[in-house]
Structures are given as C-alpha cells and as structure tokens.
Amino acid sequence: MPTNKSPIQNDQTALNAAYQLADLALEQRNLRDQKRILPHEIIKTLVEKGLAAIRVPKQYGGAYVSNQTLAQIFRILAKADANIGQIPQNGFGVQNIIRLVGSEQQKEFVFSEILKGKFIANGGPERNSQDTKSIHTRLDIENNQYFVTGEKFYSTGSQFADWLAIKAQHPEGYLVLVLIDRHAKGVTVVDDWHGFGQRTTSSGSVKLERVNVNPLLIFDERGLTAQNSARGAYSQLLQVAIDVGIAEAAFQDTLSTIRKARPIADANVERASQEPYTLQEVGKLDVLLSAAILLLDDAAAYLDELESANHISDAQIAEASIKVAEAKIYAHHAALTISEKLFELGGSRSSLSQHNLDQHWRNARVHTLHDPVRWKYFALGNYYLNGVHPARHAWI
Structure with a gap:
C-alpha cells in the first residue's frame, strides 16, 4: 500500500496546477531568457504542486493522468516558457x-x-560518442559495491535535480539506467549549455568520478526489449507536445504583433490586421497549428488506448510510433514556420530586442533538433510503402 499520495489525484487538478504554474513561468520569461537565469523557483514550485509525479501509477499513490492530459500539460507549460516545458520531460x-x-x-x-x-533529471547523451546510443560511461562492481564513472552532456534539468538518470555500461556488456544522488561525492554538474535556444534548461555537463551508487537504483534496460511497450512513442509524444506549445506561443504573439503593426502603404487599409495577404498568411498558420494539435491529441489518445489493453501487438506498437511521427512532423513545421512568420507579418518593430520575440524561433530551432523530421518521413514511407515497422527506441 502506498504511504505517500500526490497533491494531484486526477486529470483536472493536474491541468489546474499546470495553468497556475504557467502563469508564474510567464512572468519573467523574457528576463530569464535574455540573462540566462535558471528557473530554480519555478521548478521548485512545479515539484511542490505535484506536477513531477502525475504519472506515478495509482497503486503507488499517484494520479497516473492520461497521455492526453499529459500532452496538454506539456503544451501549457511550453507555451508559457519552452524551457519549463522541456525541463521535466526526461523525468x-x-x-x-x-x-x-x-x-x-x-x-x-x-x-x-x-x-x-x-x-x-537527465544525465544526458555523451558529447563525443559516435551516436546517441554509444555509451562510454561505465558501471564498475568492486567488493559488492557499485561505482559509476563517465561524463555526460545535454543533461537537461541537471541543476534542479535530486536524482540524475545515468545510462552506463554494465561489466557484462549491457546497458543499465542508474539513479544517482545529484549531491553525491564525485558528482559535478556544470552549467555549460550555451545553445542559442532553450537557454535556461540547464542542459550542460555532468561529470561522474567513481560515484558510489545504491544497487536498488540500478535498472537493467534489457527488460525494455523483453516486452512489448510503446515506450518510444511515449517519449516522442512529450517532444511533440513541447513543439506544439512553442508554436502556440508564437501564434499568440504573431496575432498581438500584427495588431500593433503599421500596414503596407499599398494596401490602402487602416491597420495591418486588415491587409489581405496578411489575413491569408494568418489563416494558413492557424490551419497548420490546428492540424498539429489534432495529430498530437490523436496520438495521445491512441497511447491511452494501448495502456488500457491487456496485450499490445507489434503492429499496435508500430502504429503508435507512426501516429506520433506524423504529429511530430506537423509540430516541427508549426513551431518553425509560425515563429519565423511572426517577423515577416509583424514588421521591423517585431525584431527589436526589447520584445524578445526571437525566443520562439530560437527555442523551436534548438528543440526540434532532438529528433530530425527527415527520419520521421523515412519511417512513414517505409511503413506505408513496404510495411516495415519503425525501430524501437526513444527517438521514433
């Protein structure tokens, strides 16, 4: 029986908490972005409100909100501040x-x-490895004690962490996931993330020098391939929701910026919001964003359907990945297109640094690099044309 319960016990209270946190996150978003100020207090509030625990299964005291609700919460947070949307994702x-x-x-x-x-928080991939699946960090076992040694980068949220989730090579040659105390001896977290977008996610380096770990917090990842699950689709769903949230924020600022802009003289209208070509472009952006939201909701609903099933087939897992890949493509283009069109339609004033409107494009451009859409198109084509199921990992 669970001895602890989350302050959030259902989907609606989770959504309410997300809206409250979004209001807080929006207050000094621009200042944090421009000065690279990490949002320590906001993440502390996120945890206190129980939002980091909303997918703890009910039998352990959590709310285990639906995937549809989870996706909406990530949209809400990312719309307010794309950094706040990304920080809890790996958890x-x-x-x-x-x-x-x-x-x-x-x-x-x-x-x-x-x-x-x-x-x-995430211990992150490794900076100089061949690819994201190549892990040099190792778990050593000596006299029945366990030690982790290695170095990670792209360690999103590491400055806010109590536990760092680290992937390491077991001496027997397979991967393990290890939860490491952020303040343990031998752990160094460096805030050296200098990307031009997602500036305050604390996605820098983690150095591990013979860190002693609790064997209870070592998880054998071979179990992920020994069962059927839609783990990859679930992981990607959150990435899609963040991109949609960025697109929503950019669209909102596009509308407000156009309303303040001067019209082109040749348009012979009083306001920029009356220009016919501007109206056409805004209509296109609305359709693009609406499609991205609908595809995200559809993918999340399908994952909820699979979670309620007694058995999941290979075909269902593949379909889940395909649905999320389709959503990812639209979210990718919505975030990038809308955040760029903001300036075209908003005019020269929209480029002034005091407005900080470029943050939407910067955040979209950096975040969409996680999972390149060129491989989503490949997966879709191979699936529909050749019947080939997508690879099973966290990036598809």
Whole structure:
C-alpha cells in the first residue's frame, strides 16, 4: 500500500496546477531568457504542486493522468516558457522505464520518493560518442559495491535535480539506467549549455568520478526489449507536445504583433490586421497549428488506448510510433514556420530586442533538433510503402 499520495489525484487538478504554474513561468520569461537565469523557483514550485509525479501509477499513490492530459500539460507549460516545458520531460521518460522494468521493491521505493518531492533529471547523451546510443560511461562492481564513472552532456534539468538518470555500461556488456544522488561525492554538474535556444534548461555537463551508487537504483534496460511497450512513442509524444506549445506561443504573439503593426502603404487599409495577404498568411498558420494539435491529441489518445489493453501487438506498437511521427512532423513545421512568420507579418518593430520575440524561433530551432523530421518521413514511407515497422527506441 502506498504511504505517500500526490497533491494531484486526477486529470483536472493536474491541468489546474499546470495553468497556475504557467502563469508564474510567464512572468519573467523574457528576463530569464535574455540573462540566462535558471528557473530554480519555478521548478521548485512545479515539484511542490505535484506536477513531477502525475504519472506515478495509482497503486503507488499517484494520479497516473492520461497521455492526453499529459500532452496538454506539456503544451501549457511550453507555451508559457519552452524551457519549463522541456525541463521535466526526461523525468517522465525515466519514470516510464522504471514502471516497465523495475522490480516491485524498486518501484515502491522510487515512486514513493518522487511523491515526496524527488526531482529526476537527465544525465544526458555523451558529447563525443559516435551516436546517441554509444555509451562510454561505465558501471564498475568492486567488493559488492557499485561505482559509476563517465561524463555526460545535454543533461537537461541537471541543476534542479535530486536524482540524475545515468545510462552506463554494465561489466557484462549491457546497458543499465542508474539513479544517482545529484549531491553525491564525485558528482559535478556544470552549467555549460550555451545553445542559442532553450537557454535556461540547464542542459550542460555532468561529470561522474567513481560515484558510489545504491544497487536498488540500478535498472537493467534489457527488460525494455523483453516486452512489448510503446515506450518510444511515449517519449516522442512529450517532444511533440513541447513543439506544439512553442508554436502556440508564437501564434499568440504573431496575432498581438500584427495588431500593433503599421500596414503596407499599398494596401490602402487602416491597420495591418486588415491587409489581405496578411489575413491569408494568418489563416494558413492557424490551419497548420490546428492540424498539429489534432495529430498530437490523436496520438495521445491512441497511447491511452494501448495502456488500457491487456496485450499490445507489434503492429499496435508500430502504429503508435507512426501516429506520433506524423504529429511530430506537423509540430516541427508549426513551431518553425509560425515563429519565423511572426517577423515577416509583424514588421521591423517585431525584431527589436526589447520584445524578445526571437525566443520562439530560437527555442523551436534548438528543440526540434532532438529528433530530425527527415527520419520521421523515412519511417512513414517505409511503413506505408513496404510495411516495415519503425525501430524501437526513444527517438521514433
């Protein structure tokens, strides 16, 4: 029986908390972005409100909100501040892995700690490896003690973490996921992320020098391939929701900017919002954004359908990945197109640094680099033309 309960017990209270946090996140968003001020207080509030624990399964005291609600929450947060939308994303991916492969003892302990307020951040891929699946960080076992040594980058949320989720090579040659105390001896977190977008996500380096770890917090990732799950689609769903949130923020600012802009002289209208070509472009942007939202909702609904099933087939897993890939393509183009059109339709004044409107394009451009859409198109074509199922990992 769970000894802890989240302050959030259903989908509606989760949404209410997300809207409240979004209001807080919006207040000094521009200042944080321009000065690279990390949002420590906002993430602390996110945890206190229980938003980091909304996917803890009900049997362990959590609300386990639907994927549709989860996607909407990420849209809400990313619309307010794309950085706040991204920071908790990896923690939900880690919780899902633990739900799938953890022992009962591991799940009871970890989920209990999350409900108490433990925040999980990503230990990140490795900077100079061949690809994202190449891991040089290692787990060493000596005299029944466990040590992790390595270096990570793109460690989103690491400055806010209680636990860092680190992937490492087990001595026997397989991958493990290890939860490491952020303040343990041998752990160094460096805020050296200098991307031009997503500036305040704390996505820098984590250095691990023979860090002693609790064996209860080591998870064998081989269990992910030993069962059928839509883990990859779930992971990608959150990425899509962040992109949609960025697109929504850009669209909102596009409308308000046009309303303040001067019309082109040749248009012979009083306001820029009456220009016929501007109206046409805004209509196109609205359709693009609406399609992205609908595809996201459809993919999330399908994942909810699979979670309620007793058995998931290979074909259903493939369909889930395809649905999310289709949503990702539209979200990608919506975020980039709308955030760029904002300036074309808003005029020269929209480029003034005091408005900080370029943050939408910068955030969209950086965040959409996580999962290149050229491979989404490939997956779709191969699926529909050749019947080939997408690869099973967190990037499809």
